Amino acid sequence: MNAANSTGSLVCVGLGMTLGSHLGPLARSHIEQSDVVFAGLSDGIVELWLQKMHPDVRSLQPYYHEGTSRMQTYRQMVEAILTEVRAGKKVCGVFYGHPGVFAWAPHKSIEVARSEGYPAHMEPGISAEDCLYADLGIDPGRVGCQHYEASQLLFYQRRIDPTAYLVLWQVGLVGDQSLARFSTGAAYRQLLVEVLARDYPLEHEVIIYRTATLPIQQARIERVALGALPQADIGMADTVVLPPARTMLVDHEMRTRLDVLDRAMSDAVRDVG
Amino acid sequence: MFDVIDFLESMGQDAQLRYASSEHVVATLAAQPIDSKLRDAILAKDALGLGALLGQDSFCCYINPAKEDEAGGDSSEKDKAKKKPAQRPKK
Numbered sequence: 001m002n003a004a005n006s007t008g009s010l011v012c013v014g015l016g017m018t019l020g021s022h023l024g025p026l027a028r029s030h031i032e033q034s035d036v037v038f039a040g041l042s043d044g045i046v047e048l049w050l051q052k053m054h055p056d057v058r059s060l061q062p063y064y065h066e067g068t069s070r071m072q073t074y075r076q077m078v079e080a081i082l083t084e085v086r087a088g089k090k091v092c093g094v095f096y097g098h099p100g101v102f103a104w105a106p107h108k109s110i111e112v113a114r115s116e117g118y119p120a121h122m123e124p125g126i127s128a129e130d131c132l133y134a135d136l137g138i139d140p141g142r143v144g145c146q147h148y149e150a151s152q153l154l155f156y157q158r159r160i161d162p163t164a165y166l167v168l169w170q171v172g173l174v175g176d177q178s179l180a181r182f183s184t185g186a187a188y189r190q191l192l193v194e195v196l197a198r199d200y201p202l203e204h205e206v207i208i209y210r211t212a213t214l215p216i217q218q219a220r221i222e223r224v225a226l227g228a229l230p231q232a233d234i235g236m237a238d239t240v241v242l243p244p245a246r247t248m249l250v251d252h253e254m255r256t257r258l259d260v261l262d263r264a265m266s267d268a269v270r271d272v273g
Numbered sequence: 274m275f276d277v278i279d280f281l282e283s284m285g286q287d288a289q290l291r292y293a294s295s296e297h298v299v300a301t302l303a304a305q306p307i308d309s310k311l312r313d314a315i316l317a318k319d320a321l322g323l324g325a326l327l328g329q330d331s332f333c334c335y336i337n338p339a340k341e342d343e344a345g346g347d348s349s350e351k352d353k354a355k356k357k358p359a360q361r362p363k364k
């Protein structure tokens with residue numbers, strides 16, 4: 001079917017992190033009004049909840065296979081979603097948390113749909129990052145906050161600012177070059193610790209965090225020394241947070257230049273007056 | 274019919290129930306037509322057990338690759354995802 005005379009469309013929405021607590025009214029309306037719903041969720045019980053909102057919910061979970069590159073899995077997800085859009089269906093992709101945060105398939109699905117001429121957009125959701133700020137009492141505006149996919153600290157040369165918070169995602173499979181494993185292990189996390197030890201002392205306290213997925217749960221908040229991270233129990237849904245190790249340094253040169261600007265502004269105002 | 278998923282939804286949406294004491298949850302659950310094993314799993318805050326009772330295995334929750342450009346995988350799938358049929362006129 002040609003996109004120009006197709007009724008196909010795509011919206012990707014976020015279900016939030018905790019069953020019942022985070023789903024917004026607009027996202028719910030998109031789910032209820034679509035022809036087909038695709039579900040990329042983190043919990044089977046949450047998927048059962050979604051199935052109560054729509055009679056045709058298609059789980060993306062069967063696409064995962066340990067030993068198969070997840071890039072291939074993600075492309076298959078995109079293809080499954082686009083197949084229904086091209087068939088003229090009003091498609092809703094529902095993803096846990098925020099559909100655009102650490103989520104390749106929703107962004108790619110929208111990009112491809114738009115490139116083919118179909119209307120496609122994203123509605124935000126409450127992400128694990130949002131829950132983390134609330135549960136750990138962190139305000140990213142205070143000293144700043146960096147977010148990295150953990151493996152990227154091993155694959156690439158990244159610059160960390162230890163005066164800001166550092167949040168590492170997908171630590172459970174850090175260092176997996178194949179993209180085909182569901183977890184790595186202590187030896188891989190030891191390499192991560194080696195990289196982090198360039199900027200943080202080994203006794204620096206880090207926080208292992210996991211958002212509650214069901215309302216019967218509480219968030220996991222466990223504090224360990226950086227040097228103990230390899231031996232810690234870190235699963236698929238766990239995130240590691242490093243609080244700042246140093247205070248911000250004053251930039252005396254820039255402050256002096258700002259003082260000069262401030263004086264010039266004051267003089268200009270006085271002269272006008 | 275009201276079931277365990279409805280109960281979890283109402284628990285997630287209710288400011289009192291979300292952070293309620295065990296006694297409150299016990300009393301609320303007692304008024305619902307929910308199987309005793311499911312009730313026990315809820316009261317034990319046993320998410321894995323609850324999932325098993327509902328026939329749910331663990332889910333994989335990764336949807337982001339660490340290195341997109343260098344990734345392996347089936348290039349034909351990638352090519353399919355990039356194909357561009359006739360364009361809809363821009364509004």
